[in-house]
Amino acid sequence: MPVSQKNSVAVLTHPSGASAEVHLFGATLTSWKVDGKERVFVSKQAVLDGSKAIRGGIPLIFPVFGKGKAPHVTASLPQHGFARISRWTLANSSEDAHTVTAQFALDHTTISIEHRELWPYDFSLVYTVKLAANTIETHLRVHNVGDKPFDFNTLLHTYFMIPDASKVRVIGLSGCDYTDKVLQKSSRQEGDVVIRGEVDSVYAGVKLSDIQIQFGEGEGGIQVHKNGLGDIVVWNPWIEKSAGMADFGDEEYHRMICVEAGQVAEFIALAPEGYWEGSQVLSLL
Numbered sequence: 409m410p411v412s413q414k415n416s417v418a419v420l421t422h423p424s425g426a427s428a429e430v431h432l433f434g435a436t437l438t439s440w441k442v443d444g445k446e447r448v449f450v451s452k453q454a455v456l457d458g459s460k461a462i463r464g465g466i467p468l469i470f471p472v473f474g475k476g477k478a479p480h481v482t483a484s485l486p487q488h489g490f491a492r493i494s495r496w497t498l499a500n501s502s503e504d505a506h507t508v509t510a511q512f513a514l515d516h517t518t519i520s521i522e523h524r525e526l527w528p529y530d531f532s533l534v535y536t537v538k539l540a541a542n543t544i545e546t547h548l549r550v551h552n553v554g555d556k557p558f559d560f561n562t563l564l565h566t567y568f569m570i571p572d573a574s575k576v577r578v579i580g581l582s583g584c585d586y587t588d589k590v591l592q593k594s595s596r597q598e599g600d601v602v603i604r605g606e607v608d609s610v611y612a613g614v615k616l617s618d619i620q621i622q623f624g625e626g627e628g629g630i631q632v633h634k635n636g637l638g639d640i641v642v643w644n645p646w647i648e649k650s651a652g653m654a655d656f657g658d659e660e661y662h663r664m665i666c667v668e669a670g671q672v673a674e675f676i677a678l679a680p681e682g683y684w685e686g687s688q689v690l691s692l693l
């Protein structure tokens with residue numbers, strides 16, 4: 409079976425040997441392997457029992473990025489919204505000559521009563537994970553199935569496994585304006601993004617669709633090809649922040665970088681019966 413479910417985890421297996429795992433808690437992609445090598449980072453201290461968001465892989469952020477601000481309705485929601493802490497269902501699976509696909513679903517009838525009260529809109533999310541030999545696509549479709557418009561942010565909060573944070577370069581953001589959440593100021597990126605300390609930057613309206621994460625001189629990397637997602641967040645917690653996170657090892661910041669494609673700088677407004685979709689395709693460089 410190209411897609412099987414074991415306890416709370418959907419496992420996608422491609423004939424090439426590539427594989428992926430998606431935890432139904434948050435529809436969080438927790439593994440993507442090509443050539444037997446893990447490509448996404450999940451903390452050794454990640455909590456997988458559904459009591460908090462999974463620290464790593466691709467948590468799916470919806471309907472708010474970070475903490476919502478009053479008087480917006482998202483202000484009372486948990487940080488990064490409820491999608492990553494809700495239990496999704498494996499709704500469909502299929503295969504064709506090149507890909508193995510699994511679809512996950514969440515809607516207003518399957519979130520908790522508490523979240524439903526805090527965000528009283530009728531919605532349907534379909535998250536599609538498509539695994540090929542050397543690539544993986546993650547695609548989100550948001551549908552307003554109610555009679556009230558709603559606003560949302562969304563983000564594919566991807567944690568990449570990297571050999572060494574001090575050598576990594578994120579290419580494709582030069583010239584883009586960003587909000588530096590560490591220094592709390594706006595800046596313009598000059599050249600590649602490198603990690604020399606805590607980084608938490610929100611690049612709004614990134615025109616290029618392809619962003620490269622280069623691991624180091626001659627060490628390969630991963631390309632993020634985004635569709636319908638205007639913004640990129642780059643995050644590495646570095647030393648102090650790592651020490652303050654119970655579900656993240658003190659030294660793990662060396663081995664990860666988050667490069668997150670989404671729509672977070674502005675809310676997207678979705679009218680009744682409206683659809684929105686966005687996706688990313690990850691491929692090895």
Ligand SMILES: O=P(O)(O)OC[C@H]1O[C@@H](O)[C@H](O)[C@@H](O)[C@@H]1O
Nearest residue numbers: 461487488565589608641643668
């Ligand atoms: O600890 P959380 O809620 O998973 O968030 C992790 C990080 O997620 C990033 O996307 C944010 O820009 C950071 O500010 C935040 O710290």
